[in-house]
Amino acid sequence: MSLNEAKTAEIYRIMVRIRTFENAVRRLTKEGKIPARFGLYTGQEAVATGVSIHLRKGDQIGSTHRPLGHLIAKGCDLNKLMAELMGKESGFNHGKAGPYHTFDPSVGALGANGIVGGSVPMTAGYALANQLKGERNIAVSYFGEGGSNQGGVQETLNLAACWQLPIVFVCENSSPEVQRMLGHEIDYPQLSIDNISLRAKNYGMPGSTHTGWDAADVYKAAGKAIRRARIGKGPTLLEFKVHQLEGNLEGRLEANEKERQWDPIDLLKQMIPQKLDEQIKADEAAKIQIAIDFGLRSPEPASEQAYSCVFKEAD
Amino acid sequence: MPLREISFGQALNEAHISEMERDPKVIVFGENVSSPWREATRGLKERFGRERVRDAPITETAFIGAGVGAAIAGYRPVVELMLVDFGLVAMDQILNQFAKSAYMSGGVISVPMTLRVLTGAGTSSGATHSESLHGLFAHMPGLKVVVPSNPYDAKGLLISSIRDPNPKIFMEHRLLYPVKGQVPEETFEVPLGVANLVREGKDITVIATSLMVQEAMKAADELRGRVSVEVIDPRTLVPLDEEAIVNSVKKTGHLVVVDEDYLHYGFSGEVVALVAEKALKSLEAPPIRVATPNVPLPFSPKLEKELLPSKEKIVAAINRAVA
Structure with a gap:
């Protein structure tokens, strides 16, 4: 399955949406309108977009502590997302979640997650529910190269293969050359293999490694794995090499010249007519301005809301 | 002892240096402990080498468990957990193996490991990056729970903890790191169990x-x-x-x-x-x-x-x- 013109433009538009939204988040955090700094997705946009373009509303994703790309690509409402990041009452989770724990069940975005690898076992549960319901929905589980080592992730790969769950594991490997953690070059590697997808075989599922900054490569690989899961043939482990261009929590915050060659948006832009590119950027900027205005205008939650939702009232 | 003003983070750093110089069995590992952005362990790799100071993968179960094992086998590991909430993925190693092994052995082994843990709310980090949880660990038999509140105690208590032959969880509130106070340059102990x-x-x-x-x-x-x-x-x-x-x-x-x-x-x-x-x-x-x-x-x-x-x-x- 290769990219046609219309799909290319659609993917490009969503990638621009994510980048524009995150640039706004970066600025609003500096201005104190968003109360805490957190990991951004800059440089990884092609992965969430190239995956989610194949997903239906009834499919679910489990995300990470770098979640905005995953959430936006899955179709989360930008206004409610921005309001949540500002800790406002009108946010998806009324200011309780923030970036790390955002849930939007209306589009199957079942959780950003503050714990590295924390969402992966839960996402197998979404896939289990899909299998039981028989509606041919699938789940996508996102994690990074750091998360890939967690016991819970390894256990879930095994479980998903044993139960032939309709799930696609998407590992975004953001240390493709030098092994880093939060921007720091670590003194021992955290992986002793070059490709995390090598592990797939040991658990009994197909696995492959792809170029995460090439939207066409992501689109093709994800399409194949998602189709496979949807027709009941079980899980796949996809690894996408990516470069985080900005937004590391420690260390430098600006991409350098060399890193710009890995910018998925710059790369795909070459396929987009200039007029359309300008149109897309203007449209998306306008949408995001609406989201910012919505968030800023929204009230803070009332203090007593701090105590709500600990337990649910009986139905 | 002459005093001078240093931060809570620097005090922790000095305690590590003191004990690593004194005892070659003291080893340090955890996520990003060789990073210059992590104040408590800053410079330890350069000073003591990467045999004794190791960055671990994001695998709390594995590296906390490895600390327990190295302690049983004669080392004195100081293992850092980036945030206490992240330790919850490794509860078997902390609450079963770390806390109970010495007792279960009838005293034929000891587990002289110090698990250093960052804690605390007040930074709008949400429900999995903000907890204290000292009560959870204090509830479990076998763990000493150390909770310093100022730079002087941070240094003296960490030194005492590293020397103590038992499992200790040493809990450092993130917002205390920049707090300054008077601390001796020399090595000194603040005994565990004295208010x-x-x-x-x-x-x-x-x-x-x-x-x-x-x-x-x-x-x-x-x-x-x-x-x-x-x-x-x-x-x-x-x-x-x-x-x-x-x-x-x-x-x-x-x-x-x-x-x-x-x-x-x-x-x-x-x-x-x-x-x-x-x-x-x-x-x-x-x-x-x-x-x-x-x-x-x-x-x-x-x-x-x-x-x-x-x-x-x-x-x-x-x-x-x-x-």
Whole structure:
């Protein structure tokens, strides 16, 4: 399955949406309108977009502590997302979640997650529910190269293969050359293999490694794995090499010249007519301005809301 | 010993250097411990080499368990956990293996490992990056729980912890890192199990730990001239300096406990139970607990502030207790 013109433009538009939204988040955090700094997705946009373009509303994703790309690509409402990041009452989770724990069940975005690898076992549960319901929905589980080592992730790969769950594991490997953690070059590697997808075989599922900054490569690989899961043939482990261009929590915050060659948006832009590119950027900027205005205008939650939702009232 | 002013983070760094120089069996590992951005372990790799100072993958179960094993096999690991909430993925290794192994062995092994853990709310980081959880660990038999509140104690308690032959969890509130205080340059120990009388008073006893010692002191300052507040920092929850707490309540007749950890089944209840058992007749009014309600900590700064103990809440509690 290769990219046609219309799909290319659609993917490009969503990638621009994510980048524009995150640039706004970066600025609003500096201005104190968003109360805490957190990991951004800059440089990884092609992965969430190239995956989610194949997903239906009834499919679910489990995300990470770098979640905005995953959430936006899955179709989360930008206004409610921005309001949540500002800790406002009108946010998806009324200011309780923030970036790390955002849930939007209306589009199957079942959780950003503050714990590295924390969402992966839960996402197998979404896939289990899909299998039981028989509606041919699938789940996508996102994690990074750091998360890939967690016991819970390894256990879930095994479980998903044993139960032939309709799930696609998407590992975004953001240390493709030098092994880093939060921007720091670590003194021992955290992986002793070059490709995390090598592990797939040991658990009994197909696995492959792809170029995460090439939207066409992501689109093709994800399409194949998602189709496979949807027709009941079980899980796949996809690894996408990516470069985080900005937004590391420690260390430098600006991409350098060399890193710009890995910018998925710059790369795909070459396929987009200039007029359309300008149109897309203007449209998306306008949408995001609406989201910012919505968030800023929204009230803070009332203090007593701090105590709500600990337990649910009986139905 | 001559004193000079350094931060809480620098004090922790000095404690590591002191013990790594003294004992070649002291080794350090955890996530990003060789990073220049992590103050407590900054420069250790350069000074002591990468055999003894290792970055671990994000695999809490594996590296905490490896620390337990190395301790049993004769080393004195200082293992860092980036945030206490992340330790919850490794509860078997912490609560079963780390805490219980020495006892289960009938004393034929020991586990002299120190698990250093960053904790604490107040940064709008949400429910999985903000907890205290010292009550959870103090509940488990076999773990010593160390909770420093200032740079002097941070250095002296960490040195004592590393030298102690038992499993210790050493809990550092993130917001204390930049706090400065007078600390000796030399190596010194602050013994585990000895409370610090932070301020002497006669009307009411306030027991507070970690960052909450600062809030308690601010409350005591505000009430100066009206209520004479005695502030006690136990410094270690296990072992707990029961005598210091009981004797203070016998003197003042009033008690407020301040705790950033959750209210239910926690440290604040433990202190009140202790006083009920050992000094009930000295109490002239019911004790009051100022702790975080049992609610997962929300992201919104407004909601987070609503839940956390503060100077204002402590002042109100003291006024109510002595009314």
